[in-house]
Amino acid sequence: MTLVLSILLCASLLPALTAAGTAYTHWGSRECSSSEITVYSGYMGGSWYTDPGSGANYLCLPPNPAGGTIAKPASYSHLGGAEYEVSNRLENNQDALCAVCFVKNRSSNIMIPGTNSCPSGWTTEYTGLLMTGNNGHAGSSEFICVDSKLEGRIDSNADRDGRLLLLVASFCGSLPCPPYQNNNILQCVVCSK
Numbered sequence: 001m002t003l004v005l006s007i008l009l010c011a012s013l014l015p016a017l018t019a020a021g022t023a024y025t026h027w028g029s030r031e032c033s034s035s036e037i038t039v040y041s042g043y044m045g046g047s048w049y050t051d052p053g054s055g056a057n058y059l060c061l062p063p064n065p066a067g068g069t070i071a072k073p074a075s076y077s078h079l080g081g082a083e084y085e086v087s088n089r090l091e092n093n094q095d096a097l098c099a100v101c102f103v104k105n106r107s108s109n110i111m112i113p114g115t116n117s118c119p120s121g122w123t124t125e126y127t128g129l130l131m132t133g134n135n136g137h138a139g140s141s142e143f144i145c146v147d148s149k150l151e152g153r154i155d156s157n158a159d160r161d162g163r164l165l166l167l168v169a170s171f172c173g174s175l176p177c178p179p180y181q182n183n184n185i186l187q188c189v190v191c192s193k
Helices: 003-017
Strands: 022-025 038-046 060-062 080-084 097-104 110-113 123-132 144-147 162-165 187-192
Touching: 022 110, 022 123, 022 144, 022 187, 038 162, 060 097, 110 144, 144 187
Parallel strands: 080 162
Antiparallel strands: 022 097, 038 060, 038 080, 038 097, 110 187, 123 144, 123 162, 123 187
């Protein structure tokens, strides 16, 4: 390859390499805000709540899986949908939704647990409730910020389990109270800059 051709090829790749923006998952919502680009909307999922191994993270699964059929081997992991386990709310047992969002002209995003406001200079993408799996179940899971709307798939209130989402309450001891409060449901916020 000649030097001129190499330079032209690299120059043609520059716009893709220098695109400004950041992507994040909007848990508990089927859409991004109007100022963001929705890459795709889908269903929350993850490993089965009783599996002691497998993945600990939640996934935003696309609504139309693609690819060929692959024969199931003797050893494999389960992947199921996620549902809200919030007995005192209408959304209890609903299958959770998600959206993957892209924000132009910002390069970073963070989730901050225990608050509903972003630091000075940061933009609020959404506020929500801190959620994770049940601490009494075998499978561990990450803490995520789920939109306080807890949007679920319509007519999905059957208790089918899968990956579970429970509210998180603060527990005093090594966590200082005050400023935290014992058994207080924690809020969260997703911020970008």
